[in-house]
Amino acid sequence: xxxxxxxxxxxxxYEHPHNKGELKDANVSMHEYNPLCGDDLTMYLKIKDGxxxxxxxxxxxxxxxxxxxxxxxxFIKGKSISDIERMGLPTIIELLGIDPGxxxxxxxxxxxxxxxxxxxxxxxxxxxxxxxxx
Amino acid sequence: MMIRLAGTKxxxxxxxxxxxxxxxxxxxxxxxxxxxxDSASTSQKPRxxxxxxxxxxxxxxxxxxxxxxxxxxxxxxxxxxxxxxxAKFINAGxxxxxxxxxxATEAINIAALSWGEHNIGKGDGIVLTQMEHHSNMxxxxxxxxxxxxxxxxxxxxxxxxxxDMSSLKYALDKRPKLVAFTHASNVLGIITDAKEITRxxxxxxxxxxxxxxxxxxxxxxxxRDIDSDFFAFSGHKMLGxxxxxxxxxxxxxxxxxxxxxxxxxxxxxxxxxxxxxxxxPWKFEAGTPDISxxxxxxxxxxxxxxxxxRKVREHEKKLTRYALEKLKGIKSVTVYGPEEKDMxxxxxxxxxxxxxVHPHDVAQIFDSEGVAIRAGHHCAMPLVTQRLGVASLSRMxxxxxxxESDIDTAVKAIEKVxxxxxxx
Numbered sequence: 001x002x003x004x005x006x007x008x009x010x011x012x013x014y015e016h017p018h019n020k021g022e023l024k025d026a027n028v029s030m031h032e033y034n035p036l037c038g039d040d041l042t043m044y045l046k047i048k049d050g051x052x053x054x055x056x057x058x059x060x061x062x063x064x065x066x067x068x069x070x071x072x073x074x075f076i077k078g079k080s081i082s083d084i085e086r087m088g089l090p091t092i093i094e095l096l097g098i099d100p101g102x103x104x105x106x107x108x109x110x111x112x113x114x115x116x117x118x119x120x121x122x123x124x125x126x127x128x129x130x131x132x133x134x
Numbered sequence: 135m136m137i138r139l140a141g142t143k144x145x146x147x148x149x150x151x152x153x154x155x156x157x158x159x160x161x162x163x164x165x166x167x168x169x170x171x172d173s174a175s176t177s178q179k180p181r182x183x184x185x186x187x188x189x190x191x192x193x194x195x196x197x198x199x200x201x202x203x204x205x206x207x208x209x210x211x212x213x214x215x216x217x218x219x220x221a222k223f224i225n226a227g228x229x230x231x232x233x234x235x236x237x238a239t240e241a242i243n244i245a246a247l248s249w250g251e252h253n254i255g256k257g258d259g260i261v262l263t264q265m266e267h268h269s270n271m272x273x274x275x276x277x278x279x280x281x282x283x284x285x286x287x288x289x290x291x292x293x294x295x296x297x298d299m300s301s302l303k304y305a306l307d308k309r310p311k312l313v314a315f316t317h318a319s320n321v322l323g324i325i326t327d328a329k330e331i332t333r334x335x336x337x338x339x340x341x342x343x344x345x346x347x348x349x350x351x352x353x354x355x356x357x358r359d360i361d362s363d364f365f366a367f368s369g370h371k372m373l374g375x376x377x378x379x380x381x382x383x384x385x386x387x388x389x390x391x392x393x394x395x396x397x398x399x400x401x402x403x404x405x406x407x408x409x410x411x412x413x414x415p416w417k418f419e420a421g422t423p424d425i426s427x428x429x430x431x432x433x434x435x436x437x438x439x440x441x442x443x444r445k446v447r448e449h450e451k452k453l454t455r456y457a458l459e460k461l462k463g464i465k466s467v468t469v470y471g472p473e474e475k476d477m478x479x480x481x482x483x484x485x486x487x488x489x490x491v492h493p494h495d496v497a498q499i500f501d502s503e504g505v506a507i508r509a510g511h512h513c514a515m516p517l518v519t520q521r522l523g524v525a526s527l528s529r530m531x532x533x534x535x536x537x538e539s540d541i542d543t544a545v546k547a548i549e550k551v552x553x554x555x556x557x558x
Binding site: 005006011014015036037038039040060061062063064103104107 | 491492493494495498499509510511519525526554555556
């Protein structure tokens with residue numbers, strides 16, 4: 001992957017992340033960790049009538065993981081749980097505007113993986129293989 | 135200055151006369167000449183090593199210790215010869231003390247599974263240090279779990295980051311059965327006083343295991359002078375191929391141990407109701423070994439001996455001092471490990487952090503400049519996350535093929551990182 005990875009928008013989301021913090025009235029939260037680089041992320045979701053009413057995240061990590069969390073939390077507000085279940089790597093590529101490539105894949109998809117796991121947890125469902133493999 | 139190799143592309147020679155021996159430097163990374171600063175992870179291979187492996191497969195590929203025909207004899211003698219070379223290289227008593235394994239990790243695991251299994255019991259003490267690589271921690275953690283043994287960690291001195299000798303004394307006063315420590319840290323670059331630690335550990339009645347993965351490739355070592363019981367290192371970090379490593383142990387110790395893997399080549403005789411072991415070192419090498427790996431390692435030892443390990447060490451000291459001085463002058467960059475005035479105790483490994491930028495982003499931007507560095511916890515997670523208190527670090531590390539211009543390019547890459555991330 002090239003330097004395009006650090007487009008102005010990604011750096012700007014990293015420096016000034018949207019939806020950063022803890023969501024006090026969340027009804028589900030999920031913590032995930034990327035052992036390769038130590039990216040550490042907690043997602044807080046407030047779900048009402050099957051829709052994401054609000055979402056915030058807390059964590060530390062590289063620019064790619066943090067920018068992707070910032071962009072994804074913007075993106076999923078108002079979306080339904082079934083929308084989230086359908087999301088995958090293409091969602092992240094579209095949001096970031098770049099293909100993270102194999103070395104940074106786990107950084108880029110950590111936020112989506114965490115959101116999807118939270119959605120499974122909220123529904124008392126087993127996490128599916130596609131989510132685990134993200 | 136450019137040097138043209140027969141039938142190959144140009145390699146920028148810079149100030150380094152060894153670089154031309156390494157064909158990888160014909161490779162471009164992201165359109166730029168490859169600057170390889172990740173030798174602590176794995177080293178590059180000189181043409182001499184590649185040719186030795188190629189020669190074996192092309193011209194005398196046969197199994198060892200079996201065939202009564204010319205090429206099998208040659209394969210056997212070249213493979214055995216490589217052990218003679220390795221033994222001489224580390225000043226072992228004889229080649230019987232050189233057991234080939236996959237890597238330093240496997241060597242330490244074998245020490246734990248053979249010696250450890252029969253000598254460590256419930257409540258026994260195992261002493262490690264706070265700066266161990268996972269390879270010299272996890273095998274002992276597994277053993278301690280199986281046996282109910284206790285692990286103590288020798289602390290790092292808060293002032294200079296080196297091993298705290300009073301902490302070692304405290305640990306040794308409890309009369310541990312085993313002391314296992316690194317000869318050179320893959321994170322901090324610290325070179326430990328292996329001889330002195332071994333002397334003290336022996337005095338306390340402990341057996342000594344040394345992880346020499348980061349020392350043997352970069353400096354002169356003498357296992358008889360150090361007097362270690364087990365000594366482990368990898369071929370791939372010392373210009374040799376992957377898949378071959380060395381467990382050195384004192385001959386008496388190896389004689390007394392039971393093998394942990396059984397199969398062909400490690401036996402003297404097998405009957406339906408009895409089995410006896412082959413002579414050393416073959417007793418510990420079940421099945422067809424990594425013949426090409428052994429031969430490749432022998433060629434790597436020849437290459438390093440040709441350069442001279444004192445010269446390798448002097449070259450890396452000079453480079454490390456140069457890099458440390460350069461890095462010190464860059465605002466918002468923190469360097470870990472001993473300072474440049476303490477080069478006697480420091481190897482060519484420099485971990486660093488750029489304020490506000492995650493090491494993975496640092497490595498990515500270095501990559502765009504053609505510079506390979508490592509980012510992460512460097513398989514020493516407790517040291518990095520618990521002792522140094524950071525999630526991960528960037529690391530540059532050197533070998534004989536690096537020169538000052540490589541470091542200058544790395545410094546430019548740091549400036550680029552700072553520009554992109556708007557670091558002051």
